Amino acid sequence: xxxxxxxxxxxxxxxxxxxxxxxxxxxxxxxxxxxxxxxxxxxxxxxxxxxxxxxxxxxxxxxxxxxxxxxxxxxxxxxxxxxxxxxxxxxxxxxxxxxxxxxxxxxxxxxxxxxxxxxxxxxxxxxxxxxxxxxxxxxxxxxxxxxxxxxxxxxxxxxxxxxxxxxxxxxxxxxxxxxxxxxxxxxxxxxxxxxxxxxxxxxxxxxxxxxxxxxxxxxxxxxxxxxxxxxxxxxxxxxxxxxxx
Numbered sequence: 284x285x286x287x288x289x290x291x292x293x294x295x296x297x298x299x300x301x302x303x304x305x306x307x308x309x310x311x312x313x314x315x316x317x318x319x320x321x322x323x324x325x326x327x328x329x330x331x332x333x334x335x336x337x338x339x340x341x342x343x344x345x346x347x348x349x350x351x352x353x354x355x356x357x358x359x360x361x362x363x364x365x366x367x368x369x370x371x372x373x374x375x376x377x378x379x380x381x382x383x384x385x386x387x388x389x390x391x392x393x394x395x396x397x398x399x400x401x402x403x404x405x406x407x408x409x410x411x412x413x414x415x416x417x418x419x420x421x422x423x424x425x426x427x428x429x430x431x432x433x434x435x436x437x438x439x440x441x442x443x444x445x446x447x448x449x450x451x452x453x454x455x456x457x458x459x460x461x462x463x464x465x466x467x468x469x470x471x472x473x474x475x476x477x478x479x480x481x482x483x484x485x486x487x488x489x490x491x492x493x494x495x496x497x498x499x500x501x502x503x504x505x506x507x508x509x510x511x512x513x514x515x516x517x518x519x520x521x522x523x524x525x526x527x528x
Contacts, residue, residue: 285375287311287351289368293321301329303356305336312376312405315347319405322349329356344407349374396422453495 287309296307309322322340329336336353352371353359359368382389382397389397400415421437427444460467470481477485 284371284373287370287372289370292370298329301331302360303329303336304360305329305338305356306351306353306370309340309351309370309372311372312379313342313344313347314349314372314374314376315342316345316407317376317405318342318344318407319402320344322351324351390426393419393422393426457492 291310292306293308293310294306295304297304305324305327307324309324310319311322312318313320313322320342322342324338324340327336327338334354334356336356337350338352339348339350341348350373352373353368354371355364355366355368358364358366379401380397382394382401386394396415396419400412400419403415404412417437421440424437424440424444427447428440429443429447457467459465461471462468470477470485
């Protein structure tokens with residue numbers, strides 16, 4: 284189950300029985316074909332004891348069924364109520380990079396390429412997606428390319444960009460911050476009781492380090508193995524279509 288932003292609701296309707304507004308159509312990614320589509324809700328049921336609306340819809344592209352729940356329905360129409368309305372969907376679609384949260388971290392041209400690639404992918408144009416991914420990789424690495432280097436191939440572009448990428452920089456900064464008198468060392472060895480803010484920041488450090496050191500390398504290796512398998516399958520298909528000598 285995943286939460287769906289209320290801004291994804293394209294049209295609201297009002298029930299004649301209880302006068303509550305409910306989502307009549309919802310724009311989100313289909314859990315089946317992964318395309319960005321507009322679901323038209325039906326089979327709606329309101330549970331007054333829990334102030335929850337349940338409804339279902341079918342993808343207009345592949346007919347996959349999706350189910351939605353909206354909680355705190357009354358709060359949606361009454362701003363004086365403290366409860367926050369929320370919309371949830373099941374099954375959940377595969378999570379993609381939240382580009383809005385990264386808008387202040389990515390270079391503007393890379394951000395635009397990534398957004399365009401996501402839009403093409405969500406439109407269902409898979410061949411264009413392949414082209415856009417290659418163009419986006421080019422845009423990502425060219426920003427690290429030293430001046431004067433030629434851009435002959437994408438492989439050479441990545442190789443030439445590596446010395447300028449400072450991939451070890453987070454670990455260098457971590458080592459520096461752990462020296463006596465530095466900020467992280469001070470936080471670890473202070474006699475003052477830790478606050479919730481300090482504990483939360485340290486937990487974030489732990490989680491991000493675990494992701495950087497263990498999760499991401501393993502995920503990248505698994506993805507590379509999968510890409511090798513796909514490449515082999517594609518080569519086998521091409522060989523089977525070629526006429527025998």
